[in-house]
Amino acid sequence: MQTIFTDKETFKKVFIEEIKNTYNVDLKDSSIVQRYTILAKLLETNLDEAYRKTNAYIKDNNLKKTIYFSMEFLMGRLITNNLQNSGYYDVVKKAFQDLDIDLNEVEQSETDAGLGNGGLGRLAACFLDSAASLSLPLFGNSLRYQHGFFRQEIRNHKQVEHLDPWLDQPFIWETRRDHEAIDIPLFGYVEHTKLINPVWIKAVPYDVKIVGDQNGVVTTLRLWSTEPSDKQMMQDKKYIKMSKDISEVLYPDDSTENGKTLRLMQSYVFSAAGVKAAILEHKTLCRDIRKFHEYYTFQINDTHPTLVIPEMMRIFMDEEYLGYDEAWDITTKTCAFTNHTILSEALEKWNIQIFRNLLPRIYEIVQEMNRRFKRVLEEDGRFNREQMYFMGLIGHHHVRMAHICIYGSFSVNGVAQLHTDILKNIEMKNFYTLYPNKFNNKTNGITHRRWLIHTNHELVQILDEKIGTTWRQDLTQLERLDAFRKDEDTKKKIDQMKLAKKQALADYILKHEGVSLDVNSIFDIQIKRLHEYKRQLMNILHIIYVYQRLKTDPVFKKNYYPHSFIFGAKAAPSYHMAKAIIELISRSSEIINQDSDTNHLLKVVFVENYNVTYAEYLMPAADLSEQISTATKEASGTGNMKFMMNGAPTIGTLDGANVEIVEYAGEENNFIFGLTAEQVSEIHTNNGYKPREIFNEDPRLQNVFSFIRSMHENPQHFDYILNNLLNSDYFLVLKDFDAYAHAHVIANETYKDRSKWLEMSIANIAHSGFFTSDRTIEQYNQDIWKLTKIKF
Numbered sequence: 132m133q134t135i136f137t138d139k140e141t142f143k144k145v146f147i148e149e150i151k152n153t154y155n156v157d158l159k160d161s162s163i164v165q166r167y168t169i170l171a172k173l174l175e176t177n178l179d180e181a182y183r184k185t186n187a188y189i190k191d192n193n194l195k196k197t198i199y200f201s202m203e204f205l206m207g208r209l210i211t212n213n214l215q216n217s218g219y220y221d222v223v224k225k226a227f228q229d230l231d232i233d234l235n236e237v238e239q240s241e242t243d244a245g246l247g248n249g250g251l252g253r254l255a256a257c258f259l260d261s262a263a264s265l266s267l268p269l270f271g272n273s274l275r276y277q278h279g280f281f282r283q284e285i286r287n288h289k290q291v292e293h294l295d296p297w298l299d300q301p302f303i304w305e306t307r308r309d310h311e312a313i314d315i316p317l318f319g320y321v322e323h324t325k326l327i328n329p330v331w332i333k334a335v336p337y338d339v340k341i342v343g344d345q346n347g348v349v350t351t352l353r354l355w356s357t358e359p360s361d362k363q364m365m366q367d368k369k370y371i372k373m374s375k376d377i378s379e380v381l382y383p384d385d386s387t388e389n390g391k392t393l394r395l396m397q398s399y400v401f402s403a404a405g406v407k408a409a410i411l412e413h414k415t416l417c418r419d420i421r422k423f424h425e426y427y428t429f430q431i432n433d434t435h436p437t438l439v440i441p442e443m444m445r446i447f448m449d450e451e452y453l454g455y456d457e458a459w460d461i462t463t464k465t466c467a468f469t470n471h472t473i474l475s476e477a478l479e480k481w482n483i484q485i486f487r488n489l490l491p492r493i494y495e496i497v498q499e500m501n502r503r504f505k506r507v508l509e510e511d512g513r514f515n516r517e518q519m520y521f522m523g524l525i526g527h528h529h530v531r532m533a534h535i536c537i538y539g540s541f542s543v544n545g546v547a548q549l550h551t552d553i554l555k556n557i558e559m560k561n562f563y564t565l566y567p568n569k570f571n572n573k574t575n576g577i578t579h580r581r582w583l584i585h586t587n588h589e590l591v592q593i594l595d596e597k598i599g600t601t602w603r604q605d606l607t608q609l610e611r612l613d614a615f616r617k618d619e620d621t622k623k624k625i626d627q628m629k630l631a632k633k634q635a636l637a638d639y640i641l642k643h644e645g646v647s648l649d650v651n652s653i654f655d656i657q658i659k660r661l662h663e664y665k666r667q668l669m670n671i672l673h674i675i676y677v678y679q680r681l682k683t684d685p686v687f688k689k690n691y692y693p694h695s696f697i698f699g700a701k702a703a704p705s706y707h708m709a710k711a712i713i714e715l716i717s718r719s720s721e722i723i724n725q726d727s728d729t730n731h732l733l734k735v736v737f738v739e740n741y742n743v744t745y746a747e748y749l750m751p752a753a754d755l756s757e758q759i760s761t762a763t764k765e766a767s768g769t770g771n772m773k774f775m776m777n778g779a780p781t782i783g784t785l786d787g788a789n790v791e792i793v794e795y796a797g798e799e800n801n802f803i804f805g806l807t808a809e810q811v812s813e814i815h816t817n818n819g820y821k822p823r824e825i826f827n828e829d830p831r832l833q834n835v836f837s838f839i840r841s842m843h844e845n846p847q848h849f850d851y852i853l854n855n856l857l858n859s860d861y862f863l864v865l866k867d868f869d870a871y872a873h874a875h876v877i878a879n880e881t882y883k884d885r886s887k888w889l890e891m892s893i894a895n896i897a898h899s900g901f902f903t904s905d906r907t908i909e910q911y912n913q914d915i916w917k918l919t920k921i922k923f
């Protein structure tokens with residue numbers, strides 16, 4: 132099909148005209164933001180046709196759809212992705228060259244869509260890209276937060292949170308659809324299953340186009356925004372504020388009861404709006420409500436969208452007048468659940484008072500579900516009283532969301548093999564006994580289009596030259612690179628690629644953080660949310676130890692290969708320990724970087740406001756990928772996969788998908804250390820761990836603690852961290868410290884043989900094919916969704 136993007140000259144002409152018409156300026160006088168806006172608008176409009184065709188095809192062929200319900204979609208920028216996937220990137224790049232415009236600079240003026248916190252939200256974004264690229268009718272469903280994940284500033288070494296400004300500029304990629312708005316009832320009370328006097332909220336969908344990779348498919352991410360409803364008679368100031376607050380901010384502070392209610396409202400609104408929209412569509416197409424599950428699968432991404440299940444029950448029973456059993460049959464054939472956590476204290480639960488007050492009819496339905504579930508357990512006969520109580524959908528005055536999901540779904544999946552095994556054998560053991568066939572594994576993945584093709588052109592060139600170009604469609608073909616492990620030309624080029632990416636990152640870090648890095652040093656990177664189980668603390672303790680040793684041990688200093696440690700992480704605003712760890716990293720880095728005795732050998736930088744765009748610079752530039760969580764605690768990780776695909780060996784524990792990374796790339800091509808999942812479980816079961824004993828016997832740790840006490844005018848400043856390590860150390864930082872330090876010695880030694888390191892790097896790239904989210908999505912489709920592909 133001919134479009135303005137097919138031909139460079141046409142595009143140039145239209146682009147110049149649009150700038151002139153819209154802003155009344157000549158191209159040469161236009162700003163970068165104006166250029167960005169026109170480019171994005173032209174592209175967005177151009178996608179309309181494919182969007183219409185995709186939807187028409189699905190409708191005309193009666194295709195089943197998957198709705199991916201997720202509280203988070205961490206999309207990042209869309210401009211590059213949309214240009215590349217629509218196949219217009221090169222035309223625009225060349226046209227801009229003619230016009231003396233730097234396309235990169237234009238791309239950089241787009242603000243990240245940061246509607247997520249981290250891995251879980253980024254996974255959802257990767258899935259949208261993979262499903263569209265595989266021609267699968269999968270649609271995202273979430274909230275349109277006015278403010279996504281906060282912007283982080285480090286001021287005086289401390290994290291300061293600012294509102295995310297993503298909507299300050301118009302978001303070009305969305306379309307508001309007023310006529311598809313849905314009214315959602317909250318509060319009120321129930322009389323004979325009927326909700327009386329609810330407060331009505333209007334949810335308005337904004338559809339974001341998701342572009343498949345040059346296959347003509349354009350699907351949608353639907354983001355619901357909340358507003359006052361016309362159905363609501365009394366519209367005082369308080370009501371209007373509340374209605375808007377629901378989609379105001381991602382993860383509002385939930386330390387108060389009002390905050391908790393607000394979060395539950397968010398969960399309910401996007402779940403209920405998504406369910407209602409699908410049922411309306413189903414009915415508009417004159418399909419039998421009893422066949423709903425033949426046309427829709429609802430994939431529930433973690434427990435935030437749990438209310439999809441009782442809400443379906445409510446509509447089927449109260450509005451479609453089906454009996455309970457029939458409604459339950461359809462619901463459980465529609466819903467599938469993905470579990471993302473192991474930390475049982477992190478399992479989502481809601482206080483009954485809050486729940487019943489906000490959602491009285493939904494609560495009644497959950498009670499009935501619970502009553503029937505208890506009967507199932509009793510009839511099963513394999514569980515004792517206590518076990519049955521702990522398995523309940525309601526218990527300890529709380530509604531247990533994960534239990535509703537397991538009971539109400541036909542599929543329950545973990546996100547890496549180890550994680551699924553732990554769910555089956557430990558965390559959800561009784562549920563697995565009850566429903567062995569529901570449980571399955573879908574190891575996470577990342578879209579190789581964003582994390583390799585779009586962000587590492589240098590590596591793409593090497594791959595194209597060595598193994599041809601078909602790997603783009605079938606990433607397992609990267610394995611053919613393995614034959615080039617010892618090929619000098621390949622090694623030389625991988626070396627040059629890494630250097631170029633490190634230089635680009637060093638430039639970016641100098642500009643944004645004011646720290647200069649030696650590109651010949653080892654770039655050792657830990658970037659992820661700040662959490663105790665991820666053990667950024669172990670990393671900084673080890674860095675301080677290395678620093679002290681460089682100061683005191685001349686032989687060590689002489690042999691130490693220069694090393695740059697890079698951190699990026701946001702801490703939840705109310706997570707005091709995580710914030711203290713950020714301050715510790717930041718203060719240590721200042722001292723270490725200023726020391727001219729050592730700063731040619733050791734630098735530490737904490738990059739501000741780690742997000743998808745920053746990750747796109749960091750991932751390809753890493754020599755070493757830090758994946759050091761306490762074994763059993765990281766469900767999968769996906770950052771680990773991005774690093775691997777860009778050629779960084781992992782220094783890490785056998786946790787989450789690290790286990791599979793090592794299975795594919797070979798243990799000899801990574802630096803694996805520390806306690807195994809079994810050992811960690813044993814320590815936690817036996818309850819006999821005494822961190823202070825380890826401390827008392829390790830002078831390295833004693834010196835590191837002394838250093839930390841000397842860092843601040845108040846020696847007790849970091850006692851919150853230090854005392855926790857000495858008295859509890861739940862995440863076994865001190866226990867794993869020695870093994871970690873040893874792994875670093877080996878890594879540092881290995882890097883000196885650059886040729887050997889490059890072979891390890893190539894092995895990692897060559898075996899990273901499994902970790903494309905295209906594979907993950909194919910597996911979801913084969914085992915769970917069973918969707919038919921769109922074929923024009």
Ligand SMILES: *Cc1c(COP(=O)(O)O)cnc(C)c1O
Binds near residue numbers: 249253742769
């Ligand atoms: C991939 C990614 C994550 C997840 O990282 P993990 O190391 O798996 O926790 C978090 N944030 C951003 C911005 C990412 O791109």
